[in-house]
Amino acid sequence: MSAYEAVVGIECHVELKTRTKMFCGCTNAFGAEPNTQVCPVCLALPGALPVPNRVAIAQTLRAGVAFGADIPAFSKFDRKNYFYPDMPKNYQISQYDMPLVVGGEVRYWLEDGTTGSCPLERIHLEEDTGKSTHAGSGDGRIAGSAYSLVDFNRAGVPLMECVSAPALHGAAEAVAFLASLRRTLLELGVSDVKMEEGSLRCDANVSVRLVGTSQLGTKAEIKNMNSFRSVHRAIESEIDRQIALLEKGERVIQETRGWDEIHGVTHPMRSKEEAHDYRYFPDPDLVPLEISASDVERMRAELPELPWQRFERYTGRYDLGAKQATQLIDNPSLARYFDRVVELSRNPQQSTNFVLGELSRLANDTGTPVADSSIAPEALCELIALVEGKTINSKIAKELVERMWAGEGSPRAIVEREGLAQTSDPAAVDKIVEDVLARNADVVADYRNGKTSVAGYLVGQVMKASRGKADPQLVAELVKKRLGAS
16 A cells, blocks of 8 residues: 555636637637638737627536536636747736636546545636647758647637646546536536547646645646546556655656656656746736626526436436446436436336347447437337336347337337237146146256256246247246156
């Protein structure tokens, strides 16, 4: 057991799903030809003035309300000064001491079903930078050997930054936090949060300290992580690096480090800036914002069921496992279908068996989502009722699912038309059992000589003889009874 524990804080940058950019009327869309979605405002040409995007502000406030945060009555925009080639202004319009959202928490769960929460320090709104692409090779002294290109399409896109407290302990908790944050923002519809497209980007602040101590160690900020897998690997690698330094008597330097996906290690990029390095001051082109308390209350009243609430309902009220609950939550259309089936059938267990079992298998095989299939929730409830009423057994039910998926109609109609109802008459089933045992006298002899495993084979033969219509439980009881007779 290690003498050290990790402390992790997460900074998430989320591009908001608005029609236009944060301070101008340029289209906010991914994938256009470079430098085709720009104007004098987002290129910071002389005389251009910003105008805030009301939708982006509302989306940020809605996210804050969903995370249970405080929404101050007043907020403002600030200028954050630093100099990168992909920043047209040489400053970024951001927020410093008066963000739109203060506090709150992200509630999450781990793969084993353990739940937790991590406080948020703030959520603030800013504009995104452009994107640099570095190409070629060499030292750049020879024309064309190495060069950089800048695409300003992304410059000015509304960017919401969610900053957690340093309260996560390890890579697994950090990834669970990110996954829950992402699910919530998807449910709210404020972003598509696609890491592969850059609409969700995160940095991890990692430090280690001796177990039992409360003072934070020196942190390193890790960048360039483009998947949850990368986040997990990068944090674990950085924790190992810092522990190794301390155990050798060396010190951890506060710095920004990049993540090398190929070699699985972090590497130094630059010394870590402090707030005073950015020389924040209120943006003189933008007036302060006044937030209406009635608007905040309306947003709170309009919140949908959030992913962590759905997880608690599925695992608590419906007794689903963590993996089953997560499978549903991560597929919203399937979750809505499932909820409707449970509402109609009042049978969460059978609903889970069919929706996550046969229906999900058919959806994977055919490429058709369950919610878009020929099996409406009402039809599946009819099937569940046939199973629960022992009109059909599980084998016939699986066959019916296939036929319903193919569009053959309601399960009850198929059962009545083709005489598929389960045979539960003890006398009729016992007659089949008697015939099967008579035809398999050698197997019966093996059973009575101590080879009891053959009982399963005999039950299978009875089910086959009944064309799958016999009640399996009754068959097992009658086979056992006859085999036990002298």
